[in-house]
Amino acid sequence: FDVTASPRQALDERLSLEFSSSFSSSPPDAVCPIQDEFAIQVADRLHPGVCTHGRHHHHHTPQNTSSMHNDDHTSPWTIHPTCTSNTTTKFCVFTSQTFYGDRGITILTTPSTARVLSHLPAFNIKTPHLSSLSENDYRDPPFIVAPIPGRGMGLIANRTIERGDLIKSHPAIAILHNDAVSKDHALYPTHYSPLMHLAIDQLPSNTRNLFLNMAAHNESEEPYIERIYTNTFGEDFNNQEHSIVIPETARLNHDCRPNAMYYFDPRTLVHYTHAARRIYAGEEITITYVDPLQTRLRRRAAIKRSWGFECSCSLCSQGREFARESNRRVVRINELLKVFGELDGDVRGRRKVGGTPEMAELLVGLYEQERLYASVADAYRIAALAYAAKGMEWKAVMWAMRAVEAGLIHDGPRGDGVLDMKRLLSDPRKHWSWGVNL
Numbered sequence: 001f002d003v004t005a006s007p008r009q010a011l012d013e014r015l016s017l018e019f020s021s022s023f024s025s026s027p028p029d030a031v032c033p034i035q036d037e038f039a040i041q042v043a044d045r046l047h048p049g050v051c052t053h054g055r056h057h058h059h060h061t062p063q064n065t066s067s068m069h070n071d072d073h074t075s076p077w078t079i080h081p082t083c084t085s086n087t088t089t090k091f092c093v094f095t096s097q098t099f100y101g102d103r104g105i106t107i108l109t110t111p112s113t114a115r116v117l118s119h120l121p122a123f124n125i126k127t128p129h130l131s132s133l134s135e136n137d138y139r140d141p142p143f144i145v146a147p148i149p150g151r152g153m154g155l156i157a158n159r160t161i162e163r164g165d166l167i168k169s170h171p172a173i174a175i176l177h178n179d180a181v182s183k184d185h186a187l188y189p190t191h192y193s194p195l196m197h198l199a200i201d202q203l204p205s206n207t208r209n210l211f212l213n214m215a216a217h218n219e220s221e222e223p224y225i226e227r228i229y230t231n232t233f234g235e236d237f238n239n240q241e242h243s244i245v246i247p248e249t250a251r252l253n254h255d256c257r258p259n260a261m262y263y264f265d266p267r268t269l270v271h272y273t274h275a276a277r278r279i280y281a282g283e284e285i286t287i288t289y290v291d292p293l294q295t296r297l298r299r300r301a302a303i304k305r306s307w308g309f310e311c312s313c314s315l316c317s318q319g320r321e322f323a324r325e326s327n328r329r330v331v332r333i334n335e336l337l338k339v340f341g342e343l344d345g346d347v348r349g350r351r352k353v354g355g356t357p358e359m360a361e362l363l364v365g366l367y368e369q370e371r372l373y374a375s376v377a378d379a380y381r382i383a384a385l386a387y388a389a390k391g392m393e394w395k396a397v398m399w400a401m402r403a404v405e406a407g408l409i410h411d412g413p414r415g416d417g418v419l420d421m422k423r424l425l426s427d428p429r430k431h432w433s434w435g436v437n438l
């Protein structure tokens, strides 16, 4: 979806997911390295002390596993990898049937990417019965799954959900290299299609059923690949584009001005969805499938091209004058983002901030007018930087605090923007942006 979208979109009009690929060069963690509150909570509940005492913890390796690697690390794959032969790029299926308990995960990728993945903390916590996680560790989720006229199934809030409330969090069940699932690829279906089928078929049966129960927007096509094209999120691993499958989250329908936002934690392979604004009982919970900072024409075209439906969300169906003004704001937002440009310090920690505080406040206003309540995190951060650049500490702090709150919804606690704003808050005068525009 969104900046993530289906492989088809990922291939056609790939947009970027900033937090992806960041782990590709990070060293493997020796002890339970998870800093994520939720994952720690889950791990500790099931295996008290593993995360808190930092004991080394390896995944159990069943007998039929033979490690592909000869490093000192135990392979997490519980089924011997199957690979393509006679292809320029070698792809293999790597499956763990014990990932997050009995949920399992299947990965169709190159051996080098699989090796990077196998070192993730996700494979370092042993969480046998995270099936509870598959409905979010909620005994009483704040939504029901129900048919929505003209949209198939969807999620309806069953009580008030406040901004920032967790709606869903689920580990991925499949990670598929886009080159191996692209219908346009010369070697698909002869070489890659059997591998893709094997990948899904090797999942534990309950998890495979989650996959098969997902919607396909074109039933006449091959059922597995259609489910992938309809439901996956895009994510880079090892700097290569992949599609990730989170069946429960794939029930969320699209809205150009959604009330929920998701992010993926590439260390734990858990996908999180939070409310971006207050959602009342009876409202449908939605996410955006496309970059929301596009004009109506482009959004509608992108949705039609990748999912085959006509966007009828409130923004897509509003009257001509309203649509024109929204388009204008979107264009202006993009112009301002360009003016502010690169938002990190340079190597010496000194980089001018490209715009003024007034421009930054205009940007915030435009995001809010556009009802972009999660991605407004970017505008808040820009405002904090613009004020810090002018040496205006308290204004900088105010916007940084807003940026952290919105950033937690938009990018999660390890998002670059959130981390940068936390650094600013811990000592504004030592931040890279302090006084750079004076």
Ligand SMILES: C[S@@+](CC[C@H](N)C(=O)[O-])C[C@H]1O[C@@H](n2cnc3c(N)ncnc32)[C@H](O)[C@@H]1O
Pocket (backbone or CB within 6 Å): 150, 151, 152, 153, 154, 214, 215, 216, 217, 230, 231, 250, 251, 252, 253, 254, 255, 307, 308, 309, 310, 311, 312, 313
């Ligand atoms: C990821 S699935 C969403 C869940 C799906 N409705 C289901 O029944 O499981 C994407 C598909 O849902 C439908 N869909 C999602 N958002 C929609 C919307 N705003 N209007 C119409 N159909 C929508 C389209 O058929 C799309 O291909």
